[in-house]
Amino acid sequence: MFVLRLNKSGMPQAWITPEEATKYYAQERVLFELGETTKIMRGGHNSQGVQSTIELSSIIACEGKVTNLDGKISLSNRYLFRRDNFLCLYCGQKFKPSLLTRDHIIPRSRGGKDRWANCATACTRCNCHKADRTPEEANMSLIAVPFVPNLYERFYLMNRRILADQMAFLGNHFSKNQRWRIDEP
Numbered sequence: 668m669f670v671l672r673l674n675k676s677g678m679p680q681a682w683i684t685p686e687e688a689t690k691y692y693a694q695e696r697v698l699f700e701l702g703e704t705t706k707i708m709r710g711g712h713n714s715q716g717v718q719s720t721i722e723l724s725s726i727i728a729c730e731g732k733v734t735n736l737d738g739k740i741s742l743s744n745r746y747l748f749r750r751d752n753f754l755c756l757y758c759g760q761k762f763k764p765s766l767l768t769r770d771h772i773i774p775r776s777r778g779g780k781d782r783w784a785n786c787a788t789a790c791t792r793c794n795c796h797k798a799d800r801t802p803e804e805a806n807m808s809l810i811a812v813p814f815v816p817n818l819y820e821r822f823y824l825m826n827r828r829i830l831a832d833q834m835a836f837l838g839n840h841f842s843k844n845q846r847w848r849i850d851e852p
């Protein structure tokens with residue numbers, strides 16, 4: 668599991684390991700917790716021989732430099748397929764990632780950009796059929812509007828093992844475009 672680290676304004680900054688989270692607690696840099704206690708880490712022993720414990724929350728806001736992550740989470744096939752729920756946006760069927768491709772809605776040869784809004788998950792068959800044409804030219808329509816994931820949606824895409832309370836937190840900030848089931852990440 669990963670702990671979601673936020674900045675002091677409550678914006679996601681990183682998924683961090685329990686060990687990294689423990690350091691923030693030990694350095695007293697955790698400002699507030701939003702998640703539930705998710706893991707108990709054992710610390711050092713005091714002079715009486717009692718071992719300290721640190722209770723990690725699944726979401727912690729920490730002091731530190733605020734980084735603007737917009738645009739830093741790049742478009743990869745892994746994230747793109749996840750954005751589209753592993754559905755081909757043309758035929759609407761679900762496929763294994765190995766059978767999916769990145770379709771440029773406006774083909775790159777026609778000036779289409781390699782950006783979130785111009786990319787759709789497509790099965791090999793639909794992508795071959797569409798070839799170097801626009802959806803209109805190929806008479807193929809998209810079953811959903813390809814969208815640019817916002818910061819919270821990108822954090823969702825980055826982590827496949829999101830805890831329920833982390834999903835609830837991120838889900839509160841999802842745009843209307845997203846089609847992911849909040850109760851079932």
Ligand SMILES: [Zn+2]
Nearest residue numbers: 755758790793
């Ligand atoms: Zn298809």
